[in-house]
Amino acid sequence: MFGSLKKKLNAIVKRFSKKAEEELEPVAEGDTEKMSYEKPAEEKAGKEIVKPKTEAQKPLVKKKIKLFGRITEKELKKSDIENVAKSLKLTLIESDVAYDVAENICDKLERDLVGKVVKRGSVEKIIKRSLKDSLLGILNQKPLEIEKIIESAKKEKRPATIVFVGFNGCGKTTSLAKMAYYLKRRGFKPLIAAADTFRAASIEQLETHGKNLGVDVIKQKYGSDSAAVIYDAREHARANGFDVVLADTAGRSHSNINLMDELRKVCRVNKPDIKILVLDALTGNDVVEQAKRFCDAVGVDGIILTKADVYEKGGSALSACHAIKKPIMFLGVGQEYEDLEKFDAEKIVNSLMGENE
Ligand SMILES: Nc1nc2c(ncn2[C@@H]2O[C@H](COP(=O)(O)OP(=O)(O)O)[C@@H](O)[C@H]2O)c(=O)[nH]1
Ligand SMILES: [Mg+2]
Structure with missing residues (x-):
């Protein structure tokens, strides 16, 4: 990316x-060695010798010379x-x-x-x-250990709740499905809450993912209260031994005051363990404005930056982290379930500087 x-x-x-x-000059010290011609001892003693005719015939000896006047540091x-x-x-x-x-x-x-x-x-x-x-x-913001958070909720005999928030089309639903796959592979039992009751076909989209992944989906009718859908899912998860509820939400934009209020209610009612802000890397520096909006409205714990596979400039990652001082947890690197990559700041910075490769 x-x-x-x-x-x-x-x-x-x-x-x-x-x-x-x-x-x-390449050499830091004042002295260096140089090959140079020195008169043979016989010549120095005044004897007649056959003088070398070409440079190549001259006997060369190593001589110490001073690098007077040469700059070696500045x-x-x-x-x-x-x-x-x-x-x-x-x-x-x-x-x-x-x-x-x-x-x-x-x-x-x-x-x-x-x-x-x-x-x-x-x-x-x-x-x-x-x-x-x-x-x-x-x-390198303080990392968020998703597995540890689920484990500690488990010790309290309750499912953890993870809510996905973000703008329309940024990749919330896709990232949620990838996360279900990621957690299932690590031995957790996730349950999906289809709490985007606003956007046409969003519930069907999640049901398809649920079927593909073998993960149950809790839903209600379109237009119903998102907070209530998530609440139901948490009750269902608690009663049926699920470890974690992954809750989708409707995409918001700056002008969706009602949807922002609804999101506040979702969080007030359900007190999520983790609020993940999904950001589309392709929106570039606009991620700053988005990240601040969501942080102000509900608070954000970590970021998933999607479409890193089709984004080369890299800067939106820096802008987003700097704006809200929260870690990027994962990168979305494609459209398949396994295309969720743990974000490793050191590895990325080393690679950026052309080191350790
Ligand atoms: N190339 C690529 N496409 C993605 C990625 N994440 C999501 N998408 C695509 O972005 C579009 C919108 O995703 P969706 O999950 O429906 O967004 P939502 O409106 O936030 O729920 C879909 O076509 C996804 O396949 C990603 O990491 N890489
Ligand atoms: Mg969606």
């Missing part, structure tokens, strides 16, 4: 390191950094990274570089370290 960002970042780092090191100045910071900021913004996030990353880079005394080969390492710290600081 970070394909194009990775390419662009690495190009900037390489270009800048090369430029910053242009006037630096201090980076603000003027050295300005251009790289500018093109980095532009690249990040073009890659859907929110403006303030891009600015923070560039400011940190400046702080990390200006005043540093660098030798040849060290600039790339310093930039990469700085970028890595910035990216990890954003993406």
Whole structure:
């Protein structure tokens, strides 16, 4: 999902390191060794010798020479950094990274570089370290261990409740079905609550997933109260030994005040253990506005970022995490049930910086 960002970042780092090191000599110490011609002892003693006719015939010996006047290290100045910071900021913004996030990353880079005394080969390492710290600081939010949360609800002899919220078409229903598959494979017994009673065919969509996955679906009529559908599902789960209720909800948009109120009611009545915000990576930097809306309305515990398989810019992941300081739990990486990938911030950042591959 970070394909194009990775390419662009690495190009900037390489270009800048090369430029910053242009006037630096490869050797850090003052002395170096060089092969040079030295007069044979006979010649020095004034004897006649056959002089070498070509360069190749000259006997060469190793000599220590001083690198007087050669620069082997230098201090980076603000003027050295300005251009790289500018093109980095532009690249990040073009890659859907929110403006303030891009600015923070560039400011940190400046702080990390200006005043540093660098030798040849060290600039790339310093930039990469700085970028890595910035990216990890954003993406590495406190993780949410879904399995542990279900286990601890189980100890309290109740099913855990996970509610999926998000905009229309972001991939809530698909992600819920993937999650049912994921949890079933790990030995849990999930139950689905078809609480999107608003969108045409949403209940049938879930029933099809339920049939495919061998997971029961609790539903009511279209137009019925979502909070009540989830409440029923929780009662059913408790009475029948299900471990976790996965609740779908109707997609919302900024203008759906009623649906936002309904979502508040869903959470008030059912007190979910986890509220998962599903975000479509393709919406780019708009994820910031969406994430803040849902956080303000009901609070969000973690994120599933969908369509990562068809999104190359990567920036919406950074923007979303930064906006609400919540972890991305999973990436949606396709349309099959197994296309739900655990999000590993370190692995992603290392890969972005071209390390450990
Ligand atoms: N390529 C891709 N498509 C996805 C992914 N997740 C969901 N979709 C597609 O996005 C569309 C909307 O998904 P849906 O679950 O119905 O969204 P909802 O309105 O939020 O419930 C469907 O065509 C899904 O197949 C994903 O991770 N990758
Ligand atoms: Mg849906």
